[in-house]
Amino acid sequence: MTQSPAVRIPGITAPPRLGERAARTLTAELARHHDPKAALLVGATADSTVLGAAIDALLPGDNLTVVPATAADTEALRNVVAAQGQWVSDRVRVVDSLAEADPAVVVIAGEPMTGSAEEVRATLEGWSKYLADGAVLSVAVPALGDSGAAAELDRQQALYGVGVDLVVRNQPPVRVHRLRSTPATAAAAGRLGPAYRPSSVPLTRSMHIDSNGVAAAGIALGLAAAARVARPKSKLWLLPALAAAPVAAFFRDPQRDVPEDSNAVVAASDGRVLSVERLHDDRFGDGRFLRIAVFLSVLDVHVNRAPVPGKVIDYFVTDGGFAAAMKPDAEHNVAAYTVLETEHGTVVVAQRTGLIARRIVQRAPIGALLARGERFGLIRFGSRTDVYLPADAAEPLVAPGDRVIGGSSVIARWL
Numbered sequence: 265m266t267q268s269p270a271v272r273i274p275g276i277t278a279p280p281r282l283g284e285r286a287a288r289t290l291t292a293e294l295a296r297h298h299d300p301k302a303a304l305l306v307g308a309t310a311d312s313t314v315l316g317a318a319i320d321a322l323l324p325g326d327n328l329t330v331v332p333a334t335a336a337d338t339e340a341l342r343n344v345v346a347a348q349g350q351w352v353s354d355r356v357r358v359v360d361s362l363a364e365a366d367p368a369v370v371v372i373a374g375e376p377m378t379g380s381a382e383e384v385r386a387t388l389e390g391w392s393k394y395l396a397d398g399a400v401l402s403v404a405v406p407a408l409g410d411s412g413a414a415a416e417l418d419r420q421q422a423l424y425g426v427g428v429d430l431v432v433r434n435q436p437p438v439r440v441h442r443l444r445s446t447p448a449t450a451a452a453a454g455r456l457g458p459a460y461r462p463s464s465v466p467l468t469r470s471m472h473i474d475s476n477g478v479a480a481a482g483i484a485l486g487l488a489a490a491a492r493v494a495r496p497k498s499k500l501w502l503l504p505a506l507a508a509a510p511v512a513a514f515f516r517d518p519q520r521d522v523p524e525d526s527n528a529v530v531a532a533s534d535g536r537v538l539s540v541e542r543l544h545d546d547r548f549g550d551g552r553f554l555r556i557a558v559f560l561s562v563l564d565v566h567v568n569r570a571p572v573p574g575k576v577i578d579y580f581v582t583d584g585g586f587a588a589a590m591k592p593d594a595e596h597n598v599a600a601y602t603v604l605e606t607e608h609g610t611v612v613v614a615q616r617t618g619l620i621a622r623r624i625v626q627r628a629p630i631g632a633l634l635a636r637g638e639r640f641g642l643i644r645f646g647s648r649t650d651v652y653l654p655a656d657a658a659e660p661l662v663a664p665g666d667r668v669i670g671g672s673s674v675i676a677r678w679l
Contacts, residue, residue: 280376280406285462286434287313291321292460293400293442294370296635299455300325304368304394307333307375310340314374319348322355329365330358333375367396373403376438381412381419388420388443398448400426407437417441426632429462448633450605453573454526458638458671463627464517474567474642476625477515484508514645517567520671522637529658529676530637531668532571532613533649535560537675538590539664542655548603548612552655556675558668559590559648566642569671570634571651572611574604579630589618589648597647600624602640608678609654613640618647637671651675 282290291314294303300323308315308330318328330345332338341358348356359365371394377384388401395401405417407430420443421428427442440462464472488505491498523530535558542552560566581600587593599616615624626641634640643649658676662668668675 280378280434280436280438282313282376282404282438283434284313284317286404286431286438286440287317288460289429289431289440289462290314290372290402290404291317293402294318294372295321296457296459297369297455298323298457301370302326302366302368302396303328303370303372304331304365305329305372305374306331306362306391307373308341309333309337309374310344312374314372315341315344318372319352319356322352326355328356329368330356331362331365332358332360335360362390362394365394367394367399369396369399371395371399371401373401376404376406377413377417378406378411379413381416384413384416392445395445397446398444398452399446401443401445402440403443404431404438404440407431407439414439424631425629427459427627427629431462433462444631447631448575450573450575450633451607453575453633453635454607456573456633456635456638458522458569458635461627461639464639470519472517472519473512474515474517476642476644477512480515481508481512484511514562514566515642516565517639518565520569520637520669522635522671523674525674527678528636528674529571529651529653529678530569531558531670531673531675532651533558533560533566533568533643533668533670534564535649535668535670537662537664537666537668538648540660540662545652547601548610548652551609553612553652554655554658554660554676555650555652556660556662557648557650560643562645565670566644567639567670568613568615568641568643568649570604570628570636570638570640571613571653571675572604572606572608573636574606574611574634576602576628576630576632576634577605578603579626579628581624584617586617586619589616594618594648598624600626600641602626602628604634608657610652611654612650612652614650614652615641615643616648616650617643639671 424443463475484504488501491501538557584598604611623644628640
């Protein structure tokens with residue numbers, strides 16, 4: 265019988281290689297699904313780091329179908345799978361061609377996509393019938409240079425994107441796009457774990473630094489080097505040099521133990537509870553909301569986390585001032601609102617600026633699913649986060665003056 269040719273990702277003969285960090289980013293969507301699931305890896309080779317990362321992400325009840333990059337890779341891939349032992353062999357199937365695969369909830373491209381925009385578009389259209397309802401397609405593209413593949417994936421991201429990550433620590437750097445062409449339900453978020461984020465740079469097993477902190481520290485050290493060269497006899501270079509470490513510390517991103525209780529609502533940030541009140545806000549609907557406001561000092565962790573599992577259905581920014589975040593006037597500060605659809609109704613997280621904080625980072629596009637406690641952004645140098653919950657569906661468990669820990673402290677509970 266003649267072997268069917270395997271599907272080849274469009275691109276050059278030797279596409280850029282994917283290191284362990286890029287492979288983990290590509291398979292992050294697979295790793296966060298807790299329920300039994302079907303996954304599909306297209307364009308794999310025997311020495312692929314993506315294959316290893318995908319196998320590591322498998323749980324009991326999962327199955328992974330692997331499509332070789334070329335027909336010549338098929339036998340070598342089967343040998344690799346067999347060498348992993350019975351547990352892996354029972355869950356991983358190597359097929360001769362994409363035509364033998366079934367629809368999956370996670371589809372992963374095993375190599376970076378290169379080539380023309382037309383080639384990439386045709387390939388993505390060919391893969392679409394292997395995406396189950398609400399499925400995510402995870403693909404990488406070289407981040408440097410102006411290519412048709414990069415332009416097409418940027419276009420796809422604008423239409424179907426639910427996340428994108430830049431993996432600088434890959435040679436060459438790559439950008440990983442997560443695309444969803446059919447909508448997922450809000451209930452699906454409750455079956456997910458927090459996503460792996462390469463924007464969080466690990467220092468130790470329990471402490472990371474957000475990429476914003478790495479960049480800020482780099483700028484401080486660059487200024488110190490420039491000052492040292494420009495004025496070698498002056499000690500002014502010490503000021504930015506000594507500031508690099510505390511500036512990076514502002515962006516620390518510790519690992520957090522997220523409660524498994526499905527009725528728990530966790531804090532969206534570290535800080536001190538300012539107020540707990542019930543109110544109306546016409547921007548989010550006709551009903552009343554329970555709002556829990558938390559003040560972040562410059563010494564608190566600035567990373568923001570989803571208080572509940574949900575689907576991002578809206579995101580908008582309102583103009584305003586920069587009053588001190590602990591003052592009543594902060595109600596009218598510049599703020600970014602992330603609106604979540606949940607099984608209990610509409611939930612909103614407001615990231616508010618303050619006297620010092622002037623920059624809000626939000627990384628969860630509309631359509632993205634957020635797990636409870638998942639990182640989705642940060643406010644540079646403190647300020648305030650407000651969590652809005654349906655007033656008739658939740659009861660508060662904190663009071664003004666209480667200290668809370670983002671992603672870990674339970675601030676309310678669903679009724």
